[in-house]
Amino acid sequence: MSADAKTTGYSRSTEDYLKAIYELETQGSPVQTSAIAEALEIAPPSVSGMVKRLSESDLVEHVPYRGVRLTDSGRRAALRMVRRHRIVETYLTQKLGYDWDSVHDEAERLEHAVSDELIERMAMALGNPQYDPHGAPIPTKDGAVEEQDLLPLSDVPVGSMAELRMVSDRDPDLLRYIASLGLKVGVAFEVIGRQPFKGPVTIRLPGTPPKDQAIGHELARALQCWELEGEVG
Amino acid sequence: MSADAKTTGYSRSTEDYLKAIYELETQGSPVQTSAIAEALEIAPPSVSGMVKRLSESDLVEHVPYRGVRLTDSGRRAALRMVRRHRIVETYLTQKLGYDWDSVHDEAERLEHAVSDELIERMAMALGNPQYDPHGAPIPTKDGAVEEQDLLPLSDVPVGSMAELRMVSDRDPDLLRYIASLGLKVGVAFEVIGRQPFKGPVTIRLPGTPPKDQAIGHELARALQCWELEGEVG
DNA sequence: TCCCAGATTTAGGCTAGGTTAATCTTGGGA
């Protein structure tokens, strides 16, 4: 016997690996050992060891020296964690007054401790939301996630209107900064310029008067947007 | 480095031991190894091992072959866990529609995962309650617990009025059964009889018409009551 | 007082999950 109180049947560590691999797969599959190591802040050999255990449990497929891919059951388990994380974040912001920049760490711990029942009760109390406070889609109970067709602000063509749809929840400072600009999920703006050589993007935020704001390239890459129909003169 | 995400600085297992020892101390101190082993469903030698670690961390004082006592810092940590547990139970019943018989296990996991901040937000949202759903007093943030002067129903004199004040949260079946009798914390009743040789206690519950109910000795010992002033003819 | 039953501790082992140091693989550039 071992480890943690189980709410999914997997150890806390296993849950962390699966979620990390799931998230890394959206940026390319198979997922490399080093990518997992970096995401979880763990030494690469530790990842090799865990990957072996995960693949013995049929949660991932491992091709030595190449990387891992989630199996169906691995993906199911990962999506369960993602759902938990996003519902907890939404609950904390909507019902307990947390700011969007401070929910991540709390959710990171709670996602391992809550039961399915509690998650469904939270979801119910929230009216079964589709997106978390950072705009990320919440997987359904049976593991369906909406595919979003988003463009980083850094790639939105100059002259078009766009709406901020999603930001990573990982960096509180970044989130606080974005909020301080008046940017949050759902806000529309016009892209009025972009400097070459990874220069800043300039956007025009609505208001009276409208406010122009320069946004560094790094940050612009983190802001996932919808390009809106109908350009602006 | 090791183990669990920390919200108190102690491992999950350490938190469990401290809380168990705290609760056992209310029934007599020092607390024996075997009592801890039974409470945590762990083999006695494992407890010996952990007790050594706890006393090296100055959380308990251990007298070999005699038992352990919490130190001040051990008691502080234990009370923090008790506060967490009871606030979580209260929150789940009041805000998420849980029944009093189903909150224990959920709280048992969550108490290790919530931050102090979340607990204080929950307490705030509840209006800083003094008692949990089973009538147990909630320690304050700085570790003060109300001393309650209660009598098990099995010891309440025949002929007096009493009010149910507290029931252990551990046995869901017991809690469901009590509720099915119309008994919950705060309900007053008259003790109208008690059979010798660990026989049942009979109580008269208010209502129209009043309902008499026989309660087995074991159960009666688990129901902590206030004896009310003013006897009944 | 002595002895034994029951409680406790020690000894020895196991697993999960982490570490560092050393050894392989792999693929891209000369």
Added chain:
DNA sequence: TCCCAAGATTAACCTAGCCTAAATCTGGGA
């Protein structure tokens, strides 16, 4: 084609917590 740097794996080791079996302490009754 060859070689080497980067990335992955293996080897060896550590700790927390658990286990069972064996040894040891303690206290109550004859």
